[in-house]
Amino acid sequence: MQTPEEKVVDILKNNRIDIAATLPCDRIKALLPIIARNIKTIPLTREENGIGICAGAYLGGGRPVMVIQSTGIGNMINALLSLNLTYGIPLPIIASWRGVYKESIEAQWQFGKKLPAILEASGINFTVIESLIEIDKLDEAIKESFVCSHPHVILISPAVWEGSTSEVPKPVEICARNVDLTFSGTILKPVLTRYDAIKVIAENIADDLIVANLGIPSKELFEIKDRKLNFYMLGSMGLASSIGLGLALVQKKHVYVIDGDGSLLMNPNAIISMGALDPRNLTIIAIDNAAYGSTGNQETCTQSQVDLELLAKGCGILDTVKVHTADELGKALERKTGFIHVIARPVNAKCPEIPLSAKEIRDRFIEAMRK
Ligand SMILES: Cc1ncc(C[n+]2csc(CCOP(=O)(O)OP(=O)(O)O)c2C)c(N)n1
Incomplete structure (x- = not known):
């Protein structure tokens, strides 16, 4: 039975x-x-x-x-x-x-x-x-x-x-383990804007997938290089990297996520899961302008307290890099580094609204992946 x-x-x-x-x-x-x-x-x-x-x-x-x-x-x-x-x-x-x-x-x-x-x-x-x-x-x-x-x-x-005879397994034995992480990093005065960084990303990505964070990052990507393989988020703050992780788990293509410091700090659970699952085909590009850029550049705690690259390492993502220039970003993308911490200035380009409905974004994204 x-x-x-x-x-x-x-x-x-x-x-x-x-x-x-x-x-x-x-x-x-x-x-x-x-x-x-x-x-x-x-x-x-x-x-x-x-x-x-x-x-x-x-x-x-x-x-x-x-x-x-x-x-x-x-x-x-x-x-x-x-x-x-x-x-x-x-x-x-x-x-x-x-x-x-x-x-x-x-x-x-x-x-x-x-x-x-x-x-x-x-x-x-x-x-x-x-x-x-x-x-x-x-x-x-x-x-x-x-x-x-x-x-x-x-x-x-x-x-x-109630009354089920299914057994509950015993808890696994916890083994001794080392925590082996030394880290030091320098954050220079930022030179790139988010728009500059997204231009470099658009130039370096062929038929890979991009998930773009809500607000101005998606609008900037749409203006710089719209393509069907871009998934534009219209809301759901904090979930860009989670969506990218879900895609990477089922897709052969490489997945790039354009995330923001405010959003990553709202849902660090995304990079905790990434560290645990360790997909080889996922790159989180954390554009850290030390601000909630899309809502008017209010300060986030990366300005003084949290280092996103160290946070990623602490979550188990060991393949990380910090970049300050277009050249460094291009090289990190070429290497398909797991977590790229981009130090950026809090500047928002003036871009129009994306003239696509959510379902249009979904349909063309799914269709382009099947090709
Ligand atoms: C749950 C929730 N809280 C607040 C907002 C408002 N909001 C939209 S975008 C955004 C800022 C996102 O900042 P960040 O992730 O650093 O990206 P940036 O815009 O700086 O590129 C905020 C606070 C929202 N959409 N959802």
Whole structure:
């Protein structure tokens, strides 16, 4: 007899799911290891980051799902609306629904009880599975998400797993290990603007993929060199590098992400995941103008406190470089360095709006990748 956990994995496999981005909940501690044995699993450090990774994986030709605790949806709402609903990107989200059924943790009650109303108000489709006999609703929800190109949350009650005989594996043994990192860097007075840096990037990239950060970076790239293989972000601050990572996981092409210091500091989880997964075909170009450039150059803490290259190394990305000039940037791109820290001046070029809708950006990007 199949356990409920095995049944769920069967449904995922029958739907050709090839990536599962996960973050644990106690109630699914038997489900997660069975998923990991059957489907490529990306362990997350924050659920919002998973939205970007899964969006990139989908755009690149994959069929991802997320498997999380329902509370994580609270960390994902902006991303679900500004990325999945705006661009029309499917994502089945299997959420262990806490706060309602036999819940003893008081901190789960507020969000758990209100969650259906929050999803309803957000225009996000959802399905509730109260018991094992309803498990086939999962299959319908996954299909609905991919056919209609939007996210679909499946709230699974802990009642579904009651009486399951699936085993929970013992924790892995923690081994001794060295931390071996010496670092020193010099940040010179910046000479390049973001526009100068993007010109160098556009000149050095042939038929590779570019994910461009929201706001002025995307507009500058569009003006300098529009191409179908550019994915312009229109919102979802912090997710450019996550999308790039998801693309790199499923694509053979090299992926370049034009990110910003403010955005990377909003979601350092992206480079934590990159360090863990270590894809060889991903370059994050962190254009560090020490400012939230697109909103008027308000100071960020790279001006005095945080060194992004050291942060990347601390996340496990060892292939890093700091560049100050067009020549240095060109060489770093040629070498396909994993993390390029570009020291730039806080200057915004005056560029027009991008005359493409989100779905046009999506469609031409997907089509150009298939060629
Ligand atoms: C969640 C969220 N908070 C704030 C904003 C407003 N916002 C849009 S772009 C931006 C600045 C991004 O700065 P950075 O990543 O350093 O890139 P730059 O514009 O300097 O190239 C901000 C704060 C937003 N879009 N979303």
